[in-house]
Amino acid sequence: MSFENYSIPYETEERYSKKVAYFSMEFAIHQPLKIYSGGLGFLSGSHLRSAYELRQNLIGIGILWKEGYYDQARNADQTLNVVWINKIYNFLEDTGIMFQIPIHDHPVWVKVWYLNPKTFNTAPLFLLSTDVPENDYVSQTITNRLYDGNLATKIAQFILLGIGGAKLLDEINFNPDLYHLNEAHGVSSVFYLFKKFGSKEEVQKRLVFTTHTPEEAGNEKHDIFLCEKMSYFYGMPLNEVRELTGMTDDLFNHSLAALRFAHLANGVSQLHGEVSRQMWKKYEGICEIKSITNAQNWRYWADKQLYKAKEDGNDNVFDDRKRYLKNRAFDIVADQTGKLMDPGVLTIVWARRFAGYKRAELLTRDHKRFEALLNNSKYPVQIIWAGKPYPLDYPAITDFNHLVNISKQYKNVAVCTGYELTLSKRLKQGADIWLNNPRVPREASGTSGMTAAMNGAVNLSTNDGWICEFINNGNNGFVVPPADYMNMHVQEQDEYDLNKLYEILEKEILPLYYDDFDTWRQIVKNGMRDVQVQFDSNRMANEYYEILYK
Incomplete structure (x- = not known):
């Protein structure tokens, strides 16, 4: 031409x-x-x-x-x-x-x-x-x-x-x-x-x-x-x-x-x-x-079959589709890491660009609670990390390698490489919880949670960027209650957010997922509904x- x-x-x-x-x-x-x-x-x-x-x-x-x-x-x-x-x-x-x-x-x-x-x-x-x-x-x-x-x-x-x-x-x-x-x-x-x-x-x-x-x-x-x-x-x-x-x-x-x-x-x-x-x-x-x-572009990112099951009100098809999506994602995780995840277990995913303020390893800082979370036989969890640090960002690379070494100690923790568009989509489809914990207010927008919600994942986030316009706590996702961050030292802010994340996981998310799945499913659907128009790039x-x- x-x-x-x-x-x-x-x-x-x-x-x-x-x-x-x-x-x-x-x-x-x-x-x-x-x-x-x-x-x-x-x-x-x-x-x-x-x-x-x-x-x-x-x-x-x-x-x-x-x-x-x-x-x-x-x-x-x-x-x-x-x-x-x-x-x-x-x-x-x-x-x-x-x-x-x-x-x-x-x-x-x-x-x-x-x-x-x-x-x-x-x-x-x-x-x-x-x-x-x-x-x-x-x-x-x-x-x-x-x-x-x-x-x-x-x-x-x-x-x-x-x-x-x-x-x-x-x-x-x-x-x-x-x-x-x-x-x-x-x-x-x-x-x-x-x-x-x-x-x-x-x-x-x-x-x-x-x-x-x-x-x-x-x-x-x-x-x-x-x-x-x-x-x-x-x-x-x-x-x-x-x-x-x-x-x-x-x-x-x-x-x-x-x-x-x-x-x-x-x-x-x-x-x-x-x-x-x-x-x-x-x-x-x-x-x-x-x-x-x-x-983000809904037509490119969203799982259309999951949306159809939601619109048809067919919960059996909805659950079956989400289980299929989890299994497909877990095949990639198993291929990369040798860790075969269970589609019946609550799956937490943290995946995005590695940068210090995004605090990839925040959950691991309280070793006692992290151990308890991973070894909870009543409410089991599995965690997947993925993301690319900038090649010269040595603190971020250290965080990535730290998580890799931690993952070797647990059968229900994995760290994936090659975080690009395809892996991003698959991990969002495999996630029950999309974890996002940047230091407020350093995340200008952050969009990964949008595409996660388009694939049936529930956002658990600090109150930053687009999340402030999206999450209705307990209805379509979960958010750390905002604090007076401007008057907090960085260590105080990190400790506050860490405690709140664990509280939400332990007291709200895990009991809901395992003891009241109908309500959990409704939260998933509410997130899918609320993200579809307002956070579609059209x-x-x-x-x-x-x-x-x-």
Whole structure:
């Protein structure tokens, strides 16, 4: 197909006719396309699926990561081993488009690949790569690994997404009405757009921004002189950059630049929107920050047979389907770990990206209660962990390995590797309890519990992110009662949450599951019902047009 004067290759809905280019560092579209690490990718993947379902005039701009994020393997003792494998995709189309952008004052060739909407039922996705023989070796490696640990390489990746993505849109004459930055990785685009449109006001009219990070320290900042040396500012002199962005010190704050160049931004839950407004209000010249709660694509994630049994009111079929889903998930667990789980036992799953604030190992910190939980013959439980730490996040890797070593002591504890889309879906289908215990308020949204509920798992969570808008305690899930966390030391907060989680498990969840299963089943169904519309990404994609794109 021709990519000159590109337009969406299907008829778009009139109410979604505004042209949008959606920039994201990662997209979790489908298991075979390994260009994502965690929640940001799961969110953008669902967004593209819903944009396709709703027939929105939106295209995605991303990067084709040659080695992906990494492949999670095991050492001989089953601890974490990081493996890098070149990926090959026969379903991506070569657009034939190649162009150059400056990186480190050096022209770098960019090759463009295309994911056709028909391949995985998504909005069109253009993927940029520097892995071409026309580039020198160092330039070729820019697109090797998502979130490369080398600082200069990471800044080069930001330049590629931002400046490269903006230039691609000119190459294909798409001319969007709006440039939507999903996180600030692509904010280098504003310097390209400034040169194109001639003024900050003209860029602001066309730029919107989604922030995902609920604390200022988590927003990336880099040495402004290194950024200049890397050609991040697209040839703009540093004194003009400072004047334009309002950055007076020697750190370039990517999120702050995005908030000053966008005319509107959004946080990714109601709570996160409020946290973001408080966090950034001390800075001059930032745009308004709205709230659009993240969501996941129901059509892709939900088990339709479970929903049909729920709607038909056939509890026997419902229970039989959930048991089948558990058995199918447990086959994977047994294959990986040698632990054969029992579908009749309450199954707790903690699975997501490993990061310190998510506290993967929280339940294990009270050894006496953990032992009692695992050895309870009246109310037996089994626990499964899974998730990928960032390859250079050594405390998170230590947590992962700690859980692996603990699991060796118990027949009813397992730790899985390879946590990507397929394993994620299977573990959600295998879970009775989806455990989520981040430190409040550090989880901007968190979406794994949405897709867990779509597969008949009950959320047990601290009161953070999207959970605040979802859980009706004891009716569709269980939530730790909020405390005055702002006036607690971290250790106090962890101890409070740990005690409450155990109390809820011991006094509410276990007796319900084993002594009053009819009520338990109703809680499962209530969660399935409440998540279906409000936390389907079709609602979210519609709100982006209704709120952010207007």
